[in-house]
Amino acid sequence: MRKVFVIGTGLTKIGEHWDRSLRDLITEAILAAVDDAAVEVKNIEAIYIGNMSSGYLQGQEHLGSLVATWLGIPGVAACKIEAACASGGAAFHQAYLAVASGQYDCVIASGVEKMTDAVTSDVTSALIMADDQEYVAYTGATFVGLNALVYRHYMEKYGVKQEKIAAFSVHCHKYAKYNPYAQFRREVTLEEVLRSPMIADPIHLLEAAPIGDGAAAVMLCSEDFLNKLKLEKKVEVIASTLATDAFSLYDREDITTLRATRIAAEKAYRMAKVSPKDIDVLEVHDAFSILGVIHLEDLGFAKKGEGWKLVEEGELEVDGSIPTNLFGGLKARGHPVGATGIYQIVEVAWQLQGKASKCQVDNAELGLAQSVGGVGGTVVINILKRVR
């Protein structure tokens, strides 16, 4: 396998883009990544687009050809990658493999989701498609409802009070304030979180990632390509793994752990020859406050039932032992489903390049991004390293 580098990043602000379409957002993000890499659109050989629901919400599929056309480069390899909420992470994984294998030298990993075109009930229907239609969704369960089961079971099993878990949302909002691309740039207090409307007991509105529009892109390339164009090495991808788990919660031994995270993380740590203690910055997939806590445990930063302590003890802060979600996480930066995994990669890359302004972690060298599909049916782990 060849070495793979991230040389350019591009984002749109996450929010309610009433006057812009899916293609507007994705082309803006990709063109920004191309500019940032200081190359040209014609250098792109392949495009991977993470997206979950364009078919259901926009009535638009076949994003590969669409995006290639709108970028003015029909002819390149391009396709949509779908793995529910992990679509962005999975698109990056495919892009990584494409360069590492030697097939391509310069590719785009991107993601886009346009959710505010649809009414909330349609978005709810789209999101439950991440779980089993024949065995779960038909019962009327919603995606929030499934996570509520996990939340309640976790509190029961480990005897943890809700405010310890809800604090994860407070942490994310505290940092989103500094992120110009975030959907919600304001702090919230624990009281506000616990007082916000209940959307699926025990999940409050302010413990759930919002609905939003956004697109993100990164350019990946080989060492040969960098040398040929005399470009600077910025960030290297030293591990990229994807794992699945039993599709639905009812089929799992323990619903307070995501087995796919453990499998993908173990492989990634081995591939990168690092351990959790070596990680300087972390981006976890906190679709709900409880998941943020569970991910910290499954990724090896805390014992089971103790992830919340890292929040309480300030270990997730910019100067803590494992700075986490310093751009606001899914909760406050936002969660345009198929794009989220790429936003995480961009954020980790910025930390490693010292471009995180007020949220910069001193001397960050290694960063990990975790992208989760469904309630853990798919997990993608990517580890990036600063190139000195």
Place this chain on the structure above:
Amino acid sequence: MKVLKTAADVGIVGYGAYIPRYRIKDAEIARVWGRTRVPIKEKAVAGPDEDTVTMSVEASKYALKRAMIDPKEIGAVFIGTESPSYAVKPSATIIAEAIGDSEKILAVDMEFACRAGNTAMQNVIGLVASGMINYGLAIGADVAQGRPGDELEFTAASGAAAFIIGKGKRSLAIFEGSSSYATDTPDFWRREGEYYPRHFYRFTGAPAYFKHIIEAGKMLMNELGLKPSDFNYVVFHQPNIKFPLRACKMLGFSAEQIKPGLLVDLIGNTYAGSSLIGLAATLDIAKPGERILVISFGSGAGSDAFSIVVTELIEEKRRRAPLVSELINRKKYIDYAFYAKFRGKIRTR
């Protein structure tokens, strides 16, 4: 488009509002549909014998009392509504005959969601200013419907406001200017054959209501060289409590300025009647020399803004017809069953 400024003074010669006496509390609607949070306290409901035409006639009669003119002097009757009594057959002609107008008139219905009454007013101003008519009647009225259980059912209400517009010297308030702003924005609509309108949730906010109201308001103030502190009162279209209060803040007005005309909590969203009943309530308490800014909003979408200065005549005309506060206080509560019956939500055929 430019701001409309008339060469000679044109103003409001008489005004009248009508609010049906029946009220349903939002808590009662919430009880039926299992909701905990509601947007307003209560809304006005037209009775079984009331519709857009009857309410318009009531409001117009009150306007005539304040105008102190012979109805035959009215040269144009424009009604803005999205819930006319007939799908095909004008309401304006029924109203004109009912109030005793002459037959040599310009009469027409206008439709632009909740904004049509204000647009009717702007047209009548132009007709008076040109000298084509001496007096014109502009009405905004609706018996608004919300789909049962929908967000809109908590606010969609019934009411009307009528304004007789004429030359300056008999006016209780003078128009300084008006502006309009419109775009193709699908925030709320009802297609042919559909019984209830549909709306696009959050899309009704920033890109629809706020954008149009703010743009129309800024356009007018810039052109007239006025700032928020030059106005004593401001009235916005009122689909709920939250929106007008936020628009008030966004344009730089205070809670005091919006208070007299903000009625949605007590009567609901009367659609084409909404900002005009708010204007009537503001005229009920305004003193000579005071300035009022009125900005409508109609989905689809557009806004009209008016700057109005009250004259000495307000004092002698005000008490010639019921005040809006009196119409609001005259009320009888009904439960959801009677509300469903009155508003045709129970199909009997």
